[in-house]
Amino acid sequence: MPQTTPYYNIVKNEADREATIFIYGAIGGIDWDTYETINTASKFTVAFNELEKDADTIHIRINSPGGAVFEGQAIYNAIFASKKRIVTYNDGICASMAALILLSGDEIHAFKNSLLMIHNSSSSYWGNKKEVEEQLEAAEKIDKALGTAIEDRLGITAEDVEKEYLNYKDNWFTTDEASSLGFYDHVIKKEKAQIPEDIMQLKPKDMVSKYAAMTFSIPNTKSKITNTMNKPNSFPNLVAVLGAPLASTDKGSYINDEQKKAIDNKFAADALALQTANSAKDKAEQDLQAEKDSRQQAIDAEKANTNAALTAMRTAATAAGVENIIENATMEDINTALAAQIAVLNGKPGASHTGGANDPDKKDGEFDYIDFDNSIYSQIK
Known part of the structure; x- marks a missing residue:
């Protein structure tokens, strides 16, 4: 049956x-x-881009089972990139791709009995084994791309999205559940959403078919949504940024283009100041680390010199005849032992550094400190 009405309508x-x-x-x-x-x-x-020329606030009311991923992704991006104030509504059910389009709003509203359903993309795969493997790899990338909408809305990681929402199941959420998770900003009271009674029992394909056959009453007259502007000066922080009261009409206060530019400039200046402060902080941390590294190098060099001196003294003490020097002996300990050994050597000249002290052919005490077997004395023997 040919489609007689579009799936969207603008008021x-x-x-x-x-x-x-x-x-x-x-x-x-x-x-x-x-x-x-x-x-x-x-x-x-x-149609959306044309609408942006005349509207500062755009309300997008959704009651959809989802549908084609690439069509929905383009719709999501068009809405998400808008510089206008976008308010999205779950008027009954937002499932599959429609759930992600819902997340494109700056504010998200739902009825108390609205339903939200999120799942992975699905498709039919055809071809040989290699071709099917390539299609499956593409499906994984599609899911990752779709998951960024959930990441942005909930402030969670891609791993969390894969575990909780793109886990190869149809994940249904009531309004209370979705609100507690952070999907909704406001719950609409009194009115009831339009939801087919058996919707949660249908497979996604059957759900789309059922919606395609349904006729929804889409208003063709002025929207009932009323202006909800606040009273003048009800935003003291904005007034402080502007240094002047907000623009106002008889319906309340609002931010005009000049004030928006002033706020944007303030944000830009604050961002630059923050960037400058962070750069200064990084430079200070780098300088501090460099100083720490320099001091550590000096400490390491001094420690190396001390160890070298300790090793030299240990070698000298060992050569002088000091025995049983403990492994962790200090320089003071070795110096004390060496001084004691030198005192012993001074009391017995030649006892430890000559070979003639015990020669029976020599007179006692005569030339005890000279080793006549040394080669330098060979010419005078």
Whole structure:
């Protein structure tokens, strides 16, 4: 059956420079009667970019089972890159690719009975073994790319995303569960979301088919969303940054383009100051480390000199006849032992450094300190 209505609809509120986009239905697909692609990102992004020219706040209300990954990814990026204030809503169910589009908002709202479902991408694989392996490798990369939306929203790692959300299961979350995990900023009271009763029992493919066959009532008149501007001067921190009151109308306070530029400049100046401070901190830490390294080198050199002197004294003491020097003897210990040995040697001249002291042919005490067997005395024997 040919598609008669788009999967999205735009309602403008030009007086308040706001607009609402309703994404109700499957994302991407094929019209099997005409074999043309439908619900494409190209049409959505063109309409969205046009809408940005006239709206400062864009509300995006979603009730979708998801659909084509590449179409949804382009829609997510178009919304995420917008410099306008984006508020997304889970009007019933945001599953699969629709769940990730929901995460593109600056603020995310949901009804108390909304459902959120996150899972890995899925596809059909065809070809020989090598071709299928390449397709599986591509599927892993697709999952990693999709997971960045969850990383950004929850402030968690890719490993945490893979473990908790892209774990090859359909992960369903009630609004209370999703809120506690950090997916939602606000829960809408009273109203009820539009959810098929058997939605959680359907496989993703059947879910998309069911939504494609459903007719949703998408408003074609002015959105009921009202301006929620705050009272003048209700943001003292912003007033302090600006140095002047916020711009205001009879409906409340807001930030005009000039004030936005002033805030951006303030943030840029603060960022530069922080960068300069961090650079100075890094330089100080580097200088301190260099000084520590220099001192350590001096200590190591002094220690080496001390060890060399200790080794030299130990060698001298051993040569002088000092015996049984303990391994951890200090220089003072060795010096004391050496002094004692020298005193002994001084009392017995030649006893330890000559060979003639015990020669029976010599008179007692005569030339005891000379070794006549030494080669230097060979000419006078």
